[in-house]
Amino acid sequence: MRRTRxxxxxxxxxxxxxxxVMTVSAPAASAALPSGCSIAVTxxxxxxxxxxxxxKITCSASYALWARAAVDEKIGAVWNNVQGGWSTEASxxxxxxxxxxxxxxxxxxxxxxxxxxxxxxxxxxxETTSGSVSLTC
Amino acid sequence: xxxxxWVTRSAVSWTxxxxxxxxxxxxxxxxxxxxxxxxxxxxxxxxxxxxARDCVAREGFExxxxxxxxxxxxxLTFSFESGADPNDPNGPSAAFDSxxxxxxxxxxxxWFWGNVPTGAQRDAMYAEFLVCLADAGIDVTPLTxxxxxxxxxxxxxxxxxxxxxxxxxxxxxxxxVLYPDxxxxx
Numbered sequence: 001m002r003r004t005r006x007x008x009x010x011x012x013x014x015x016x017x018x019x020x021v022m023t024v025s026a027p028a029a030s031a032a033l034p035s036g037c038s039i040a041v042t043x044x045x046x047x048x049x050x051x052x053x054x055x056k057i058t059c060s061a062s063y064a065l066w067a068r069a070a071v072d073e074k075i076g077a078v079w080n081n082v083q084g085g086w087s088t089e090a091s092x093x094x095x096x097x098x099x100x101x102x103x104x105x106x107x108x109x110x111x112x113x114x115x116x117x118x119x120x121x122x123x124x125x126x127e128t129t130s131g132s133v134s135l136t137c
Numbered sequence: 138x139x140x141x142x143w144v145t146r147s148a149v150s151w152t153x154x155x156x157x158x159x160x161x162x163x164x165x166x167x168x169x170x171x172x173x174x175x176x177x178x179x180x181x182x183x184x185x186x187x188x189a190r191d192c193v194a195r196e197g198f199e200x201x202x203x204x205x206x207x208x209x210x211x212x213l214t215f216s217f218e219s220g221a222d223p224n225d226p227n228g229p230s231a232a233f234d235s236x237x238x239x240x241x242x243x244x245x246x247x248w249f250w251g252n253v254p255t256g257a258q259r260d261a262m263y264a265e266f267l268v269c270l271a272d273a274g275i276d277v278t279p280l281t282x283x284x285x286x287x288x289x290x291x292x293x294x295x296x297x298x299x300x301x302x303x304x305x306x307x308x309x310x311x312x313x314v315l316y317p318d319x320x321x322x323x
Contacts, residue, residue: 038204039216042310043320047291054306079234098303102294112322116230126201128216129233131245134322 033120036060041117041130044071046105051135054100055117066090067119069101074112074132081116105137177248185244186213192236193217198229211252211314212245246321253317266312273304286316 033039037059044053055069068086072079089099097119105111115130186203193215194200201216217229254262260282267277275296280289286309293305313320 032199033201033216039201040204040214042306043313045286045290045306045309045316047294048287050294052290052294052306054303054310056307079230098307100299100303100306102302126216127218127229128201128214129230130214131212131320132322134319 032124033057033126034059034061034063034124037063037121037124039067039117039119039126039128041069041115041128043130043133044113044115044135045133046113046135046137048137049104049106050102051105051108051113051137052100052102053113053115053117053130054098055115055119056096056098057119058096059121060095062093062095063121064090064092065094065097065119065121067097067099068117069099070116071101071103072114072116072129073108074114079114086118105135108137110134110136176251177244182244182248183213185241186215189236189241190215192240193229193232196229196232196236198232211249242321249314249320250317253314259315262312262315266308266315269308269311270305273308274298274301275305275308286318289316 037057040056040058042054044051046052051071053069053071055067057065057067059065066088067090068088070081070084070086072081074080084101084103087099087101089097091097099117099119101115112132112134114132116127117129118125118127120126183203190200190203199218203213203215205213217233263282267280270277270280270293275293277292279292289309293302293309296302296305309316
């Protein structure tokens with residue numbers, strides 16, 4: 001009985017280890033979008049209160065698509081994605097999907113910003129950034 | 138219209154190419170990036186972008202083909218493998234930033250500022266911009282040719298429908314060269 005419990009515990013431990021290894025070694029999403037698809041990110045703009053950027057995924061054929069948009073602020077020499085995370089838009093079927101991120105930048109003064117976008121078709125995803133621009137909030 | 142669009146896209150492409158060139162040239166060579174003077178051609182700009190893309194690839198990240206559809210076609214871009222953490226100091230964004238600064242940035246700046254429209258060319262482009270905004274569902278009546286980018290953005294963000302806001306922002310990006318202030322800051 002004791003041996004059985006030890007065997008059971010060992011079996012459970014082994015299964016957990018296998019699951020852990022499987023999780024850790026799960027392949028990353030492909031960086032390549034399907035042929036005929038592209039990603040574009042707008043250079044951020046502001047109305048003085050919000051800084052905004054959009055991400056668009058466009059494909060020549062219909063797919064289940066998703067897009068995420070974020071804005072990065074340059075602090076010193078480093079880009080920081082600290083502005084409220086990602087905004088996500090998804091479409092179950094279509095040739096284009098657009099997400100836009102609008103962040104309240106009040107109090108940030110004049111800083112350099114850029115848009116960041118990611119998206120794709122399920123596991124076929126990619127990421128890119130826009131050009132940078134100096135904006136005053 | 139087609140010609141103007143092509144010119145705009147060419148300008149963007151040159152900027153991107155320049156940026157990419159700078160990135161690629163500096164990648165792994167330990168040499169300073171190029172000093173850019175005078176006019177930058179689209180071919181030069183694209184070459185720079187291609188070198189930057191190769192630079193990112195040499196850092197071990199998967200990169201896409203060059204996309205000329207950004208910022209109205211004036212700027213060339215490529216995409217790269219997504220990192221789990223966008224702030225990862227060793228992630229693809231860091232490689233991109235390093236390659237861009239070293240190989241492309243200066244060429245892109247020259248390309249962009251060499252293609253900013255003035256006078257009648259800007260007026261005609263502005264008229265196209267208004268059509269784009271109106272088609273997107275934006276009320277353009279508050280806007281004038283002298284409206285600032287902040288004022289334009291405010292009108293776009295004030296649209297009641299999210300789809301109109303998204304489409305309006307894409308119009309602004311397509312005609313970004315109308316509002317060049319703040320681009321490529323130090």
